[in-house]
Structures are given as structure tokens and as C-alpha cells.
Amino acid sequence: MGGARNVFDKIPRGASCVTAVISGYAQMGSHVRLWSCILPNEFTLATILTSCSGACKLDLGRQVHSIAIKTNFESHIFVGSSLLDMYAKSNNILEARKVFDFLPERDVVSCTAILSGYAQLGLDEEALQLFIELYKEGMHCNYVTFTSLLTALSGLSALDYGKQVHSFTYRHELPFYVVLENSLIDMYSKCGSLTYARRVFNKMPERSSVSWNTMIVGYGCSHGGLVDEGLSIFDYMIKEKGLKPEIGHYGCVVDLLGRAGRIEKALDFIKNMPFEPTAAMWGSLLGACRVHINIPAGEFVAKRLLDIEPENAGNYVILSNIYASASRWQDVVDVRKLMMEKAVIKEPGRSWINLDKVIHTFYSSDRFHPKKGEIEAKIKEIYAKIKEAGFVPDLSCVLHDVDDEQKERMLLGHSEKLAITFGLMGTPRSFMLRITKNLRVCVDCHNFAKFVSMVYEREISLRDSNRFHLFVKGACSCGDYW
DNA sequence: TTAGGGTTAG
Structure with missing residues (x-):
């Protein structure tokens, strides 16, 4: 040129x-x-x-x-x-x-x-x-x-x-x-x-x-937890094939290590790589800190991530979940304050299910759905049944500083629960429920879907913004790892 | 002579 x-x-x-x-x-x-x-x-x-x-x-x-x-x-x-x-x-x-x-x-x-x-x-x-x-x-x-x-x-x-x-x-x-x-x-x-x-x-x-x-x-290979295989492929491409890994390859390794809970190793890897870490890398690592409940690393990672990507509400949500799972409620409140200071708005949760070519969309705490009454009654019935089977609500998924009873109510309003409930109402047992959600599914809804798949003997596929979850007989294909 | 739209990946 x-x-x-x-x-x-x-x-x-x-x-x-x-x-x-x-x-x-x-x-x-x-x-x-x-x-x-x-x-x-x-x-x-x-x-x-x-x-x-x-x-x-x-x-x-x-x-x-x-x-x-x-x-x-x-x-x-x-x-x-x-x-x-x-x-x-x-x-x-x-x-x-x-x-x-x-x-x-x-x-x-x-x-x-x-x-x-x-x-x-x-x-x-x-x-x-x-x-x-x-x-x-x-x-x-x-x-x-x-x-x-x-x-x-x-x-x-x-x-x-x-x-x-x-x-x-x-x-x-x-x-x-x-x-x-x-x-x-x-x-x-x-x-x-x-x-x-x-x-x-x-x-x-x-x-x-x-x-x-x-x-x-x-x-879903990259989510299979095959850490050693992944790392040896990374080595193989450098040593045997003479290829120069790009930043995306480094990102995969960070993700791989993080998912396997080897968070210190992932941080070390980031420190020594020839690229500046991206928001995607910190983001996947922050998710890993949540799953493996590593608070010091989570704080460290969140600080870097929020520097690069202060407008992404999901990052605050995960950090808040990390604090909540350690019962550090004051920190939860502080994260929420920080979001308000930075004027970050969380995208409203939304889930949908396709039945007979009609897309039925549900919003979090949906107050306007035409079948609101029926859905509420059904979800109460489901809730009682799965609680009997051992379901315990995970209150750490609520970002707001309210009492436990209200937290439980808020959790029940999550859009994927509404979509699952609606699906159960209108289809036979053999019909697999295929739900899609615009955000990452929370731990409580994930657990809810597991119990529903067991108690109601119903297969549920739930695609969130991050990956696929296939719930069968009380277990999820993601291995509780997302 | 020279022009417009496209797939995956945290």
C-alpha cells in the first residue's frame, strides 16, 4: 500500500x-x-x-x-x-x-x-x-x-x-x-x-x-475442565508447531486455569504474558473467584477489571456475590453504592421460552404478564415441592440490602424461574423446556432448575449469556461451573 | 477501472 x-x-x-x-x-x-x-x-x-x-x-x-x-x-x-x-x-x-x-x-x-x-x-x-x-x-x-x-x-x-x-x-x-x-x-x-x-x-x-x-x-469443550489437556495443547502449539500464541490463546489459558480453581496460577500466568490483560481475561477470572470463593483474589481482580470496564454492571454483580457468599454484607452495600456513584445500570433480567413459534418473554418480578396469577400460584406449588426435596434458597444472589424474607421473594421473581414455571404449566412431561436468558444465570436459579428437573422429571435446557446448561434428574451439564 | 450487506470465540 x-x-x-x-x-x-x-x-x-x-x-x-x-x-x-x-x-x-x-x-x-x-x-x-x-x-x-x-x-x-x-x-x-x-x-x-x-x-x-x-x-x-x-x-x-x-x-x-x-x-x-x-x-x-x-x-x-x-x-x-x-x-x-x-x-x-x-x-x-x-x-x-x-x-x-x-x-x-x-x-x-x-x-x-x-x-x-x-x-x-x-x-x-x-x-x-x-x-x-x-x-x-x-x-x-x-x-x-x-x-x-x-x-x-x-x-x-x-x-x-x-x-x-x-x-x-x-x-x-x-x-x-x-x-x-x-x-x-x-x-x-x-x-x-x-x-x-x-x-x-x-x-x-x-x-x-x-x-x-x-x-x-x-x-462446550473449553468448559469441560480439561486443564492439563488444554495446557499441553498450548505448549504443543508453541514448541512443536512453532506458532506464536495470540492474545485470545492466552485468554483461553487464563479461563481454563481459573475454572479449575487454580487462580493463583492464572494470576501468575497473566503477570508473565507478553500482552496487557484484557477485560475478558479479568472477567473470566472474576467469575472463577466467585465459583471458588476466593475473596482476596476476587478483590484484586475486580479492582483491575473495574478500572478497564467500569460500565459493565455484571462485574459489580459478581463482586457483590463474592462478598455475599462470605456474609460480608457491608461490602455488598458498598458495591451497590459504587454502582450508583458510577451510574451503572444493571440490564433488567429477561428470560424467554418458545412454545409453538410464540416467544413468551418474562421480566424479573414481572408484574404485567397476562397470566401473572396462574404463574404465581404454580411457582408457589413448585417452591413448596422442591423445598420438601431439599432445596434451600441462596440469599447471596440478592444484591439489595433487605431482610431475608424479602430476599426470598425477590429470588422467586427471577425471570428464568417464571419462564420455567410457565413452561411446566403448558407442556407435557416429555417436552424439554428450552429457556434463554439475557444475563448469566444466578446460583439460586441454577439450583432451582436442578431441583425442578428432578422433582418434576423434566429436562430443562437453559442458555444464559455465557453458556448452556442442560438439567437432567437434578444435575446440570455444566457441573456447577459457569 | 473504482462501490454497499455475512458466520464462531469470556
């Missing part, structure tokens, strides 16, 4: 060669401010906008947007779709939607761009709704559209819709696209159907590294 830039610097300015240079830079993932010296055309604008994706380049993107307005290219189909994509990728989905809504004509790319914008941000229900709308309006779909749609369906655990997409692509004899198949594997495994995921994987005529990763993640 340096050569191209040298040539460029010597020739007179004109839109076409500038576009070629920008395009070169854009493909390399960087952008340049060359456009300030020329009058841009639709090619220039679309190219530069593509290189503006990402929150840190939003200002630049906005400047290009204003140029697009001035030059009357805002509604050009290519400029418009890269513009909306730029907004979506920098977390401004409302602005992206505005651009989309004002496009004089839509095509498969602009529709896919807005759809994937919603899906990338985890706005899965919105993505599905929009897809249904556009589809009814006769939107044209291709394999990229389905790939994006599948991302949203994975997030919703919407197995029925996912199967529909699969059979649609099958019926229409789409050529083989590895990206689409990868999305299918991901969808099936996130919907709890590993058999189908594996079937897709097996039938692929060729696979990318993503296919393997997706399949491995589906099987």
Missing part, C-alpha cells in the same frame, strides 16, 4: 484515483482523510463509509454523511446501504434505521445490512420482526440475508424458525456457502440441538476454521 500511496501523492487529484487508493486503505482496515481534497462521487463515498465502521470512527462517518447530503448522494443505493451499515456498526441502530426508512429503493443488500445491524447488536426480536415485515413486502433474500437472520434466531433460541430457514435454503437448492452453513451450526447448537448441528457439520463439503470453532463451542 505504501507504493500505491507514493504514486498517488505524485499525481493530480481526481475522484477516481482517490477512490482506488481509499479502497486499498479500506481493505486494509484503515481510513484516510484524502476525500477532503477532492469532490467525492458515489464511489468515493461508499468506499470511505465502509472504512468508517466502528464506534471510534463515528465522527468521521458523520462528516461523510453530511457530505453525502450536500452532494445529493445520501439516497444512492450503494451510499445509503454503506451509510446505514456504518451507523449500525457504530451502535447507532436508530440512525441506521432512519437512513434505511428514507431510502427511495431497497434491495437485498440494504435490507440485509439493516437486518444484520439489529442482529449484531443483539436486538434479535427486532431483527426477526423486521425480517417478517420485509419478507411480506416481497423482499429478495440471498444467503447473506439468511446468515444474518440465523444470528438473530440463534439469539432467540428460535429453533422452529431456524428449521424453516434451513429447509427454505435446502428447498431452493442454494449453492454451498460455508458462512451460511456455519450460521446453521451455530443456530442449531445454540437452540440446544447438537445432533442437528453435527449433521450440518458432517455434510459440509468443505469447512473453515469458523466451522470447527462453532462446532467445538457447541460441544
Whole structure:
């Protein structure tokens, strides 16, 4: 690229060669401010906008947007779709939607761009709704559209819709696209159907590294506690294969050690590695400190994590859980105060269950659900039954400083308990309950699900923001390790 | 000649 830039610097300015240079830079993932010296055309604008994706380049993107307005290219189909994509990728989905809504004509790319914008941000229900709308309006779909749609369906655990997409692509004899198949594997495994995921994987005529990763993640290998095997693979790649591990590999090792309770060793490993530790590393280690109740390490890790990621409410919640499990209530109160000082807002807990293609969503302490009364009665019945079988509520899961009775009531309002209860009410015993939760499942709800699976002889799959839990006969596939 | 959307991973 340096050569191209040298040539460029010597020739007179004109839109076409500038576009070629920008395009070169854009493909390399960087952008340049060359456009300030020329009058841009639709090619220039679309190219530069593509290189503006990402929150840190939003200002630049906005400047290009204003140029697009001035030059009357805002509604050009290519400029418009890269513009909306730029907004979506920098977390401004409302602005992206505005651009989309004002496009004089839509095509498969602009529709896919807005759809994937919603899906990338985890706005899965919105993505599905929009897809249904556009589809009814006769939107044209291709394999990229389905790939994006599948991302949203994975997030919703919407197995029925996912199967529909699969059979649609099958019926229409789409050529083989590895990206689409990868999305299918991901969808099936996130919907709890590993058999189908594996079937897709097996039938692929060729696979990318993503296919393997997706399949491995589906099987949950990194959560299996195979510490020595993991460490020897890490050694093997360095010593035998001569590969230089990337920061992600170091992250895996930290996670592996932490999960196995070897927290001091993990801290040591972090100290000696050639990278700055990331929030992800500290985050996984903090989770480990909670599971293995290591308070000094937890405080140490939390301090570093909250420096890098002070806005992530989940970090405070785990720290608070660590204190609560050691009955250090004053520290719990202090964490809560700290959250208020920093104006951190915990995302409200939300769980959902798909029954007959309808997504039933429950919020924590849901006061507005139409079947509120029935659910309350049923949950009381469940609670009494599982208590008889030995269930003890874990009050350390409550972040608020209230009396025990109220804590118990608050725990019963957790959204995954409501979803499980609702599922039990409306389905036969042989029906596996598939619940999805937007946050990490708490210890009390995890225990609740274990007891329900035993007392009611019901299999429950619960996907939280972190991993899968399959509850059968009182035990969970995660080995109480998440 | 030059242009827009896509999969996994704490």
C-alpha cells in the first residue's frame, strides 16, 4: 500500500484515483482523510463509509454523511446501504434505521445490512420482526440475508424458525456457502440441538476454521475442565508447531486455569504474558473467584477489571456475590453504592421460552404478564415441592440490602424461574423446556432448575449469556461451573 | 477501472 500511496501523492487529484487508493486503505482496515481534497462521487463515498465502521470512527462517518447530503448522494443505493451499515456498526441502530426508512429503493443488500445491524447488536426480536415485515413486502433474500437472520434466531433460541430457514435454503437448492452453513451450526447448537448441528457439520463439503470453532463451542469443550489437556495443547502449539500464541490463546489459558480453581496460577500466568490483560481475561477470572470463593483474589481482580470496564454492571454483580457468599454484607452495600456513584445500570433480567413459534418473554418480578396469577400460584406449588426435596434458597444472589424474607421473594421473581414455571404449566412431561436468558444465570436459579428437573422429571435446557446448561434428574451439564 | 450487506470465540 505504501507504493500505491507514493504514486498517488505524485499525481493530480481526481475522484477516481482517490477512490482506488481509499479502497486499498479500506481493505486494509484503515481510513484516510484524502476525500477532503477532492469532490467525492458515489464511489468515493461508499468506499470511505465502509472504512468508517466502528464506534471510534463515528465522527468521521458523520462528516461523510453530511457530505453525502450536500452532494445529493445520501439516497444512492450503494451510499445509503454503506451509510446505514456504518451507523449500525457504530451502535447507532436508530440512525441506521432512519437512513434505511428514507431510502427511495431497497434491495437485498440494504435490507440485509439493516437486518444484520439489529442482529449484531443483539436486538434479535427486532431483527426477526423486521425480517417478517420485509419478507411480506416481497423482499429478495440471498444467503447473506439468511446468515444474518440465523444470528438473530440463534439469539432467540428460535429453533422452529431456524428449521424453516434451513429447509427454505435446502428447498431452493442454494449453492454451498460455508458462512451460511456455519450460521446453521451455530443456530442449531445454540437452540440446544447438537445432533442437528453435527449433521450440518458432517455434510459440509468443505469447512473453515469458523466451522470447527462453532462446532467445538457447541460441544462446550473449553468448559469441560480439561486443564492439563488444554495446557499441553498450548505448549504443543508453541514448541512443536512453532506458532506464536495470540492474545485470545492466552485468554483461553487464563479461563481454563481459573475454572479449575487454580487462580493463583492464572494470576501468575497473566503477570508473565507478553500482552496487557484484557477485560475478558479479568472477567473470566472474576467469575472463577466467585465459583471458588476466593475473596482476596476476587478483590484484586475486580479492582483491575473495574478500572478497564467500569460500565459493565455484571462485574459489580459478581463482586457483590463474592462478598455475599462470605456474609460480608457491608461490602455488598458498598458495591451497590459504587454502582450508583458510577451510574451503572444493571440490564433488567429477561428470560424467554418458545412454545409453538410464540416467544413468551418474562421480566424479573414481572408484574404485567397476562397470566401473572396462574404463574404465581404454580411457582408457589413448585417452591413448596422442591423445598420438601431439599432445596434451600441462596440469599447471596440478592444484591439489595433487605431482610431475608424479602430476599426470598425477590429470588422467586427471577425471570428464568417464571419462564420455567410457565413452561411446566403448558407442556407435557416429555417436552424439554428450552429457556434463554439475557444475563448469566444466578446460583439460586441454577439450583432451582436442578431441583425442578428432578422433582418434576423434566429436562430443562437453559442458555444464559455465557453458556448452556442442560438439567437432567437434578444435575446440570455444566457441573456447577459457569 | 473504482462501490454497499455475512458466520464462531469470556
